[in-house]
Structures are given as C-alpha cells and as structure tokens.
Amino acid sequence: MVDVDLPDCGVARFLLLFDGPWATLIIRELLHGPQRFGELRDALPGISAHTLTNRLRLFESRGLLRRTAFPEIPPRVVYELTDLGRSLRPVLDAMYAWGKAAPVSAFVSASDPA
Amino acid sequence: MVDVDLPDCGVARFLLLFDGPWATLIIRELLHGPQRFGELRDALPGISAHTLTNRLRLFESRGLLRRTAFPEIPPRVVYELTDLGRSLRPVLDAMYAWGKAAPVSAFVSASDPA
DNA sequence: TGCACCAGTTACGTCAACTGCACTAATGGG
DNA sequence: CCCATTAGTGCAGTTGACGTAACTGGTGCA
Structure with missing residues (x-):
C-alpha cells in the first residue's frame, strides 16, 4: 500500500517531475551557475x-x-542547484546532443512557420 | 523570417517534440523492438x-x-523505430539512470500517496 | 510627495494533452 | 445469425501547465 503511484521505471519517474516545457529549461539555465530570479526570467523569454x-x-x-x-x-534571491540537481547534467546533455543532431524535419509540421 | 519558432537550443528542440507524459514512454517501448498497436497499448497502462x-x-x-x-x-499494424528514433536511446538511458538514482523524495510531495 | 526597484502573489482565463465511451470495417468460427 | 478479433475514429469532457493583469512591501532617490 506504499508508493502507490510512483512508477518503477526510471524514465517514467523522470517524466513525473519534468512535466511542462519550462521545468527542464530552468534546470538548463541553472546548470550555468547560480542565478537570481530576474536573471532566470530574462534568460527564459516568454x-x-x-x-x-x-x-x-x-x-x-x-x-x-x-x-x-x-x-x-x-x-535579492539566488537559486543554485544542489548535487542532485547538478546530477541532471548528463540528461540535459543527451537532450541537447539529440536536438542538435536531428534534422529540422523532425521538429516541423511539413509547412509550419514560414 | 524563416524558422521563426524553431529554437536554437537543442534542449528546447527536444522538448518541442516530447510534450506530454506519453510521447517519451512510447519511444521507450519501441526501443525494445518492433511492436503492434495492441502490444503498445498493453505495455502502457492507462x-x-x-x-x-x-x-x-x-x-x-x-x-x-x-x-x-x-x-x-x-x-495487423507494426511500428518500429527508424535510425533517427533509435538515436534517442542515449537520452532515454540518461533519464532512466537519473530516475533510478534519485531518492524517492525527489518525486513525492511530502505526503503524497500513502 | 512619490516613483522606481526586485521578487514575488492573487485572481482569473486559456490551451493542448489526455480520458472514457461508443462505434466502425471485414472476416473466421460456433 | 451472431460474436470475437484488431486498429483505430468521433464526440464530449477533464486536467493541469501556463499566461495576463493588477497588486504588494520597504527603502533610496528626486
């Protein structure tokens, strides 16, 4: 009766924490070092x-x-990753590498922006 | 005026494609090999x-x-990853490793399930 | 007196992913 | 004749991440 909804799979656990589009990008910014609230807001347009x-x-x-x-x-408020947060770097690096290596056609809808 | 909304950052590009909770898990299943529609549905409860x-x-x-x-x-319909799809394995592996190594406290809300 | 500063907070509304249920096509077996 | 089978489709409704706009508090500076 314990841990009812915590999945066994590591991938599923990861996805449980990094829902929306911003969650991961905030970690990405903080991997560059400690940041203030306003610095994060400026680094994440939108x-x-x-x-x-x-x-x-x-x-x-x-x-x-x-x-x-x-x-x-x-x-003045400063945010910085803990060791646990910094341990996300390999994941972000893998995402970055894939996002850079994949062809543009993997991201657009056959006639998306212009 | 081209590529208006395709971000430069590889991480942001990756997140553009893997929105919801299921997108990544479907890839995870297909990394095990070709699967039929029903097999995928059974492997992804919910x-x-x-x-x-x-x-x-x-x-x-x-x-x-x-x-x-x-x-x-x-x-009968069979789905299988292309080379591009298979190239996602390092990303999923990194997610899996982090999800397995991180303490349970990283995923629960201080008194979540029971 | 009054405005700017930073890091929020509150209330409200939006949007897209997701869910459940009902339904379909075409055929083999009872 | 009717049912089971597979891979979906359509409609209606829910959820939760996110956005906008307005506002706060305490102090320095004009």
Whole structure:
C-alpha cells in the first residue's frame, strides 16, 4: 500500500517531475551557475513570473535546488542547484546532443512557420 | 523570417517534440523492438487508443518511426523505430539512470500517496 | 510627495494533452 | 445469425501547465 503511484521505471519517474516545457529549461539555465530570479526570467523569454515561481518552489521542495534570500532592499534571491540537481547534467546533455543532431524535419509540421 | 519558432537550443528542440507524459514512454517501448498497436497499448497502462494513435502518427510524420500495416483481417499494424528514433536511446538511458538514482523524495510531495 | 526597484502573489482565463465511451470495417468460427 | 478479433475514429469532457493583469512591501532617490 506504499508508493502507490510512483512508477518503477526510471524514465517514467523522470517524466513525473519534468512535466511542462519550462521545468527542464530552468534546470538548463541553472546548470550555468547560480542565478537570481530576474536573471532566470530574462534568460527564459516568454516565461511568466507565476510559472517561474511555481517551478522553482517545486524543485526546492524536491531537493533539486537551494533558494537563498538576502534580507536587503530591494530583495535579492539566488537559486543554485544542489548535487542532485547538478546530477541532471548528463540528461540535459543527451537532450541537447539529440536536438542538435536531428534534422529540422523532425521538429516541423511539413509547412509550419514560414 | 524563416524558422521563426524553431529554437536554437537543442534542449528546447527536444522538448518541442516530447510534450506530454506519453510521447517519451512510447519511444521507450519501441526501443525494445518492433511492436503492434495492441502490444503498445498493453505495455502502457492507462494510455487511451486516441492518444496512442496521435503520438504514433506524429512520430511517423517526423521520421522517428515506421508504420507497416498488413492487409489482413483482423488488421495487423507494426511500428518500429527508424535510425533517427533509435538515436534517442542515449537520452532515454540518461533519464532512466537519473530516475533510478534519485531518492524517492525527489518525486513525492511530502505526503503524497500513502 | 512619490516613483522606481526586485521578487514575488492573487485572481482569473486559456490551451493542448489526455480520458472514457461508443462505434466502425471485414472476416473466421460456433 | 451472431460474436470475437484488431486498429483505430468521433464526440464530449477533464486536467493541469501556463499566461495576463493588477497588486504588494520597504527603502533610496528626486
């Protein structure tokens, strides 16, 4: 009766945590080093503060990153990956390599943008 | 004015193709070898025929897999990865390794299932 | 007095992936 | 005659990740 909905397969577990399009991209940014909230927002064009906050809070609660708030005015908050978060690098690297090597035709719908 | 919405980053490109929870798991199953429609459906508990069809059709149109329909009654359709599809193995392997190595606390919400 | 600064928060609405159920075609077996 | 079989399709509805807009708090600077 324990761990009812935690899948055995590692791939399925991974997908459980990295749902939407932004989750993975936030990790990608933080692999470059510690970043402030505003830096992350600027590095991820199109993301909303709402989504960024939600994902960061989730990853913090799951032990993937550490949040450090400095009691200053205006406030300053720095996010950095933990060892667990940094251990995602091979996964991101593999994604990157595939995304770079695959032909453009793998991503477009036969007449997509222009 | 070309390639307007195709991101440069390989990670972002990868995520463009593997949206939902099922997309990646279908590839995982097909890495075991060619599979029939019904075999895939049985190997992916919870997936609906609709979703499975949609993803398979998408991946076929993107060149990740090949669809072979035998003109028999009842019908028989076999799906198998192309070279491009098989080249996803390192990515899936990296996901699997991380999902297996990460502590359970990375996946649950501090009091999730029971 | 009042605006800018940063890192959010709240309320509300959108959109796409996904689900369930019912249904189909064509044939072999009872 | 009727049912089981396989690979879907159509319709209706749900879920959850995400977006927009407006707002907060405490201080420095004009």
